[in-house]
Amino acid sequence: MKNKWIAILLIAVLTILPGNSMLISTPKVEAQTASASMTTHSWQVSFTKTLKESKITEDNVYVTNSNDQKVTAAVKLGEDKKTIFVSDLAPGSYKLHVNKDAFVLGGPKTTSQVIAFTIIEKLEAVKSEKELQQYFKTLLANSQKEPGYEATAEIEKSEDKASADNSSTTNNQVEGVEEGDIVVVKDGFIYSVKDYGITVVDAKDPKNLKLATTIKLKESQYISKLALYDNLLIVIGDKYLEKVGTSMSTATLYNISNPKNPKLIREVGQEGYLQDIRITNDTLYLIGNMYPNYWMLREQKTMDLKPKTFDSVEGKEYKSLPLDKISILPNTMDGTYSLITALDLKNGAKSTANTKGYLGGSSGLYMSENALYLTTPIYDGYSVPAAGRVMDMIWMPRTTDTQIFKWNVDGTAMNFVGTTEVKGSVLNQYSMDEYEGNFRIVTTEGNAWDEQQISRNHLFILDKNLQQLGAVKNLAPGEKVYSARFMGEKAYVVTFKQVDPLFVIDVANPKKPTVLGELKIPGFSNYLHPLDDTHLIGIGYDTEQRYDEYSKRNFTVTTNMKMSLFDVSDFKNPKEQSTVKIGGKGSYSEVQYNPKALFRNKEYNYFGFPVVLYGAGKGDEVVYKGQGAQIYEITANKGIVLKGNIVNKSTGDQYENWEQRVQRVVYIDDALYTIANNEVKSYQLKDFKPLDTLSIK
Structure with a gap:
C-alpha cells in the first residue's frame, strides 16, 4: 500500500476548577479523550498521572449533568491506573469531575x-459547515504537533461469484467475501496487472498462448488489484490528480463479455489512499483513508475540509462529500477520515x-x-519529564491498544454499531474473525524485545455490540503473535x-x-491455512540459535523457508506431522x-x-540459486510431497530478475500457468511438463 496519513492522539481541553492555580515549573495533568461515546459503550479518559484506586469514590470522582446536578453513573479505574471508564448514562451532556486528591502525586503539583x-444513542451526521470547521479548529488548538504519516504494509476459502468455471480463485479469508x-x-x-495497465492472455489453448489485448490506464494511476463479478472486471487503484492537488482511490469497471475488447463502463473514486x-x-466496498490539510486553517479563515468523490455516471467533476x-466517530479525536464507498454491482453497476x-x-x-470492522x-504518546525540569511534554508515539469500529452492512446501506478498545495491537486481518455474530x-501487548516491560498476547471475544464476552490473556509472555487463524470453534x-x-x-x-494445547518447535509460521478440520498448513521460516561474543547472549536468526503440516486432531497434543525445508538462507516467497x-x-x-531461492555462501553471505514456483501435494495421509519444482536455476546472476520473477500461479482445467x-508460461497440471511461453513486452 501507499503511504497514508495516520491519526495523531490529541490532548483534550480541560476545564480547571476555580480556586486552583497551576505551577509553571512542574508538568500539569493532561487528559486524552474523545468528546462523545455511545450509550452501548463506556466513555473513557486517560490522564498522564496515575490515580489512586482507593480514592475512586463518589466524593472524588463523580459525574454531573447539563444542570450541574450529580447523576448516578458507573465509574471504573482501568488496569493502567491512568484511565477512567464511565458507563450507564442516558443520552445527554455531562461533565466528569476528578478531585486532585484522586491522583497519586497530589498537592500543589496536581489540579x-x-x-x-x-x-449519544446513535451516530448522527454533521449538521453544519460551522460544526465541521469547529471540529478541526479544536483539533488544531489542542495539538502542538504537525500531523505525521507512516507507511503501512498490508500483509493481507471460497468460490467467487464470477468463477463458476474450473479455474483458480482468489485465496479469500472469508467464504462469500471477495x-x-x-x-x-x-x-x-488470465487478467494480470502490469505497470500501468492490465494484460489479457487468451489461455484457452495452453499449448498456444496469445495476448488477447492490453488495457491501458493513465500513468498517474497505480493499480493495486483486480476483482471479478459476472462480466465485470473491477480495476482498483490510486491516482494523483495534479489539477486538484490530491490523490484518489478508484474503482474502474470494464465489461468483459468480449475479453478481447473490454469496454469501460464506469469509474468511481474517493479522495485519499486505498486501504x-x-x-x-453483490456489492463492492472501497475502503480508504483521507487526511485533510486542516492545519491550513492557521492561514485561512475557511476552507473545504470535506473529502472529494467522483462518479463518471454523474459527470466529470470531483464533488465534495455532502455533510x-x-x-x-465516538471515542476518537482524529483528523483522519475513514471513507467507505459502496456500489451495487447488479445490472452492470448502474x-x-x-x-x-x-x-x-x-x-x-x-x-x-454482514459486518465491517x-x-x-x-498511541501512548506521553513521556513525562523528570521532576524539577522545566520543559514541554515529549510526544513519543508507542502503540499500546487497538480501537475497533463496527458497521452492519446490507448492500449499499451501512449502519454504524459502535466502538470499543482492546489491549495490544493487531497483526493483520487473519488475527480477526466473526463467528455466530461474535467478533x-x-x-500483542508490548514489545517482545523489551526486557523491562515484557510483552503479552491476548484473545478477546466480543458480542454483536462489541461488549466483551470472554478472553484468554497473557499468552506466551515475552513473545509476539506471528500468525493466527480462526476455524469455527477453534483458534490457532x-x-x-x-x-x-x-x-x-x-x-x-x-x-x-480455553487454551487446549501447545506445540513448541524451531522456526515460526507467517501464515496458517486450513487443510481440513483437523490439519493446518504453516508457511514461514526455520531458525537457528547463535551466540554473540560481545553481549554474551544467544540470539535467533532465520535460515531457510519452512512449510509444516500440523495435526490438531488431538487438540490437547498438536503435532508437526510433516515438514519441508525450502531453499537455504535468504530464500523467500511472497506467500x-x-x-x-x-x-x-x-x-x-x-x-x-x-x-526465490538462495543458499549459503562464504561466512554470512548468501548465493542466488534461482526463481520460479513450487507445487506440493498436501494430504493428511501422505503429508507434504514436492510435485512440481518449476524453478529457473541461476546461470551466474547475483540476484533474481524482477521482470521474470513469478508473481502468481493459477490453473485452468488441466493446465497450470x-x-x-x-x-x-503454461504446464500440464498432472506432471508439470512445459507447454508454451508467451513473452509480454
Missing part, C-alpha cells in the same frame, strides 16, 4: 479536573454509489458478509521469539475460551506476507507459491 463529554488480487482468471482468460476492497452480496454523509465519511482513521479491516492503533481478535495462534509455539484455543464457549500468492487445486490436493511481469 482537579473537569472534563465535558456527551453520550478480496481481489493482481491476477484473476475467467472463462479461459482495501471487499465484494459481498449528511459525514459523521464524527446504480448510484454511496460514499460515507467518518472522522476517525483506520489501518486494519475485517469483513464478513475497522481497527486503528491507539474474535488476537493482539503462533507466537515467536526463540521457538515457535502453536497454541490451540477452544472458543466454542465465547464466555470462556509469507501475502496469502493471495497461495496456489490451490482441490482435485490434486495441490498447494503452491512463487519462490505461472505469471511474471514479462511472461506467462
